[in-house]
Amino acid sequence: xxxxxxxxxxxxDLAKTLxxxxxxxxxxxxxxxxxxxxxxxLHVQQDxxxxxxxxxxxxxxxxxxxxxxxxxxxxxxxxxxxxxxxATNFCRGLRIIRQPIWECLxxxxxxxxxxxxxxxxxxxxxxxxxxxxxRVHGITVFTFPSAAPLAATxxxxxxxxxLGYRAKNLLLTAQRVASGEADLESWRALPDDELRxxxxxxxxxxxxxANCVMLFAYERLRAFPIDVWIERVLREKYFPRKRxxxxx
DNA sequence: CTCCAGGTTCCGG
DNA sequence: CCGGAACATGGA
Numbered sequence: 673x674x675x676x677x678x679x680x681x682x683x684x685d686l687a688k689t690l691x692x693x694x695x696x697x698x699x700x701x702x703x704x705x706x707x708x709x710x711x712x713x714l715h716v717q718q719d720x721x722x723x724x725x726x727x728x729x730x731x732x733x734x735x736x737x738x739x740x741x742x743x744x745x746x747x748x749x750x751x752x753x754x755x756x757x758x759a760t761n762f763c764r765g766l767r768i769i770r771q772p773i774w775e776c777l778x779x780x781x782x783x784x785x786x787x788x789x790x791x792x793x794x795x796x797x798x799x800x801x802x803x804x805x806x807r808v809h810g811i812t813v814f815t816f817p818s819a820a821p822l823a824a825t826x827x828x829x830x831x832x833x834x835l836g837y838r839a840k841n842l843l844l845t846a847q848r849v850a851s852g853e854a855d856l857e858s859w860r861a862l863p864d865d866e867l868r869x870x871x872x873x874x875x876x877x878x879x880x881x882a883n884c885v886m887l888f889a890y891e892r893l894r895a896f897p898i899d900v901w902i903e904r905v906l907r908e909k910y911f912p913r914k915r916x917x918x919x920x
Numbered sequence: 921c922t923c924c925a926g927g928t929t930c931c932g933g
Numbered sequence: 934c935c936g937g938a939a940c941a942t943g944g945a
Contacts, residue, residue, distance in 0.1 A: 693926065780926090783926060783927080784925095784926085784927035784928065785924090785925060785926085785927055785928090786925060786926075786927090787924090787925045787926080788925090788926070789925095790925075791926080837928095841928085875928090875929095876927085876928065876929090877927095877928080878927060878928045878929080879927090879928090880926075880927060880928090881926095881927070881928085884926085897926085898926095899926035899927080900925085900926060900927085901926060902926085
């Protein structure tokens with residue numbers, strides 16, 4: 673427990689944020705969580721208005737969890753809508769984090785037609801098989817594999833991580849990223865529409881996954897991923913007569 | 921044993 | 934453009 677860093681974290685709920693389905697590779701450990709941000713493995717634990725971070729990287733943690741966002745201002749800007757009021761109360765402290773692009777893209781490619789518990793299982797299998805082993809706080813953590821080691825495998829090996837038909841999509845995407853043909857970092861400079869079009873050009877990436885990557889990795893806070901649950905709510909609360917609910 | 925899960929893609933009308 | 938169906942896997 674010693675040698676940890678403390679990071680101020682007001683208006684933040686670590687457990688709620690990591691359990692919200694925007695990221696899939698953190699695991700509970702004791703009172704906190706272990707995981708990795710890119711290559712940096714760490715243990716994080718919340719204690720009131722602060723985070724105890726083991727493994728260093730305090731500034732990285734602050735950036736990753738978007739602790740610089742003013743959650744109060746963001747919530748105050750919401751329209752006066754009963755459903756949104758309920759939502760803000762229910763989700764208080766849940767932040768949209770800043771994920772490394774590749775691991776976000778890869779994770780959501782595996783997410784189609786899968787329950788969150790399954791997505792987490794696939795993430796773990798990929799990490800244990802292709803990620804790097806690190807030690808932090810006395811435990812072993814596997815980082816999420818970069819594109820290169822995934823590009824160097826084959827569909828069969830990825831299927832052994834329970835990816836099913838998603839294996840081919842992840843493999844082809846990893847190859848395009850690892851080869852440099854698709855430079856995810858440079859795409860930060862693109863406007864929303866162009867970025868979305870490039871993301872949708874990857875196999876297995878459609879409107880929903882592209883919007884997840886834009887929102888969770890590219891900081892495009894206007895992106896609005898519509899999954900089956902959001903669609904049900906939109907239909908029930910706002911558009912009872914529409915046959916199809918889309919972002920536009 | 922069936923059903924369906926935080927979608928995408930392809931195909932026919 | 935729009936509705937349907939296939940796609941793998943595993944837990945309920």
